Amino acid sequence: MDVTTFTALGRDLQTRLRTFLDAPVAPDATPLEIAQAALDDVERQVQPASAGRRVFPFTRVTLRVWAPEESWPSIEAVLADFEPRVRARLAEVRCDAPAGLRAALCCEPPGDEGRRFVVEYERAPATPATLPRLRATVLRGAAVEQALTFTEGTILIGRVADASAEGSLVRRNHLAFLDVRDGVTETVGRVHARVRVDPATGACRVYDEGSHNGTAILRQGDVIAVARRDPRGVRLRHGDQLQIGRALVQIDIDEPVAPAPTIQRGE
Template sequence: MSLFSEIEKTIEHGFRRWTERMFGPADSNELLLVHRRILEEIESKVQVVARGRRVFPFARVTVTLVAAEPERRTLLQAAFGERLADDVREAMEGSGCELPHGFSVEVRTAEAGLGDYQIEYGVAPAAKHEEAAAGRLVVVKGKTDRADYSLERARINIGRMPELTDADHRVVRRNDVVFEEGADEANATVSRKHAHIRADGADYRLCDDGSEFGTRVFREGRSIEVPAGDRRGEKLRAGDEIYLGRACLRFERG
């Protein structure tokens, strides 16, 4: 079964609802077919390595959508520009595929080309990504096994247990930053599957994974709520304080 087929309901429903609202049902159906073909083509580059691990070997993906008419190019950029990167990432992570650090998807349009679209793959991140200092989390409140964590992977899970299992005792999630259960009062407000931070090119985004006590970013004297289930999440800035219930991490660069 293809990567897209496994998570088809979630991604297709979201994309269809978005494009129908923006462009109407007729354009939505056509855009949905292109969207599906792009995801399936990107999926074909996934490699299976030792112990069955699925990895994506490219740090950059550039999708160029082709249309002769300026109005059509504007429509394509509007339909794919904001959503495609998140949909690709969701598809990869939903299939258990590991993404390289700094993974990014760029959407462009062109007046002419071969077919409806072209996809280019880059092994190394763009120069501006290489120059950006890596992110780091410093524990401010709550007890973990370390005082700070380097954000060296494409996704960092945060929660109250090292790993979560299903009814058949199969591991369904591993947390990288663990606020140990029972170790601290603040730890009790961290959900087992609380939040995650993902690399987005040179940036990092914080997403809430349906936590009980919520996720907030305290920045420049104000509190910013991170909505549960929002795939885009909140873009982090150096010095941000991340509140997971009452536990707290500080995001730093370098």
């Protein structure tokens, strides 16, 4: 994305917040020290949400550095990975990065105010989220379909397609196991679990809905239990295997492609 495009995008943004960080940083601060101060400020923007979640309310972060033009190449070389650093800092504080998050570095000539740098936060207008595509392949157990692809925001998992209790329809399962006894499939509850894709972040989480035989994630040799009726759920990753009772489902997630980080130069 060139500077003109980025500027045009800025005019469409709904909110803008500038945080000046001169006080805690020396005038001769190195690029690494500037990056650390900027990341500390990013962390301060994280806000608590419901069910133990934490959210970052912005979709654009710009680190604007004022420096002599001859020093721009060294600054850009050190801070070229500013966006991955922002995402890593959010992950450290257990905050999912919002969908479409962009973090950019912009070098500009020194101004009259004598400031060294500033962090700018912006929030883009709400747009329909591009949800990841999730592929579920049943590795153990018998299902109506052994392999399915989903683009819906919520996937219900259980035994039989139309789960009922006392003659009343409870729900329709998207990933439906058969009502058979083979030592595995019958351990899947009629209302066993659900996978939900967060429309704001694109994160996939699995929730156990009070099943009798439990839910767990198998990930690179680790077993991660999903607590029954825990509203926080557990985040799924590409390649995880989801254990539903004794049944086993391979989960593959096609994440939306994020654009490359941006480095801008002042005019």
